[in-house]
Amino acid sequence: MENVRELKPDETEKWNAFLAKSPQGTLFHRLDWNQMLADTEPQMGGFLALVCVDKKDDFLAALTVPRRPASSRTSSGSPSFGYVSPLLADSLGYAERHHTYSSYTPLVDLTKSLVERVPTVRINNSPAIWDIRSYMFNQWKIETVYTHEYLRAEDAWGRVSPDLQPILQQGAQKFSLQIATDEKWEDLFASRHPQFDATILKKRLAWMRANETGRLYALTDPQNQPVAFTLAMLSQPDGRAYLWGTSSPDADTEAILLWQVCSALAADFPRIDLGYSANIQISQMKDKLGGKLLPTFVTSYPKERKSNKSQPDGSE
Secondary structure, three states: OOEEEEOOOOOHHHHHHHHHHOOOOOHHHOHHHHHHHHHHOOOOOOEEEEEEEOOOOOEEEEEEEEOEEEOOEEEEOOOOOOOOOOEEOHHHOHHHOOOOHHHHHHHHHHHHHHHHHOOEEEEEOOOOOOOOHHHHHOOOEEEEEEEEEEEOOOOOHHHOOOOOHHHHHHHHHHOEEEEOOOHHHHHHHHHOOOOOOHHHHHHHHHHHHHOOOEEEEEEEOOOOOEEEEEEEEEEOOOOEEEEEEEEOOOHHHHHHHHHHHHHHHOOOOOEEEOOOOOOHHHHHHHHHHOOEEEEEEEEEEOOOOOOOOOOOOOOO
């Protein structure tokens, strides 16, 4: 069994270096991101950063999860932005999908140690976490949900379904894409997600704007009124954008929004996670847009705990 411990206060630089080299590293693993989540949500009791280390105390695997005090038992649920998932040392070759023992063992130890510290946990793993046997070994409940990854390449238009192309062309004439900085637009965006505290949401938008890690996009009509929104979270070191909270009146309008957002982000973030879609029409629209359907795994412990899939499009 590998040694699993909590990250030490003086290991920030070591964490950042590990994150920069890990193939699974994202914005959502950054310590300042996790601290922001804790600072903006009163119900969070901070966050837990666990590391699995070898005999030389080098990091093999790591995980950050929010902490929520619940009576006498600490619990953790996925934050409403992005993914929560392990990251592993590049030397383990996790992405190769063969000779997996070197990565399997640290993941088993990491997930086992997590539930010893936080008995009730729910984690939304990113698409990069494809081997979930460590969760199975430790008796976690496993659910599958789907996201779409969009790759903005030279042949992007050719991958759009022919029946969707004229809708996108007409949309380019009718609608405009803007980065929303107006407080009234932020209020409108927040009102479309009543299950989420508007004050918390606006604080997080302000942090992302100040740290250049997020942009709130609005699709506007000829009267400059917003008709659809999405929040793009801009992630490094993986160079991806992750969409959250996408809201629109119908699938066609959402297709126009996503196409224009992907076009706007293409130069710096050609890979875009379009997010989970509970609505099958929206999911099929993302297929037609040229998105690649990817499974993601929601893992929870103990198994009996019921999950909540009522989060907005993109939050998974």
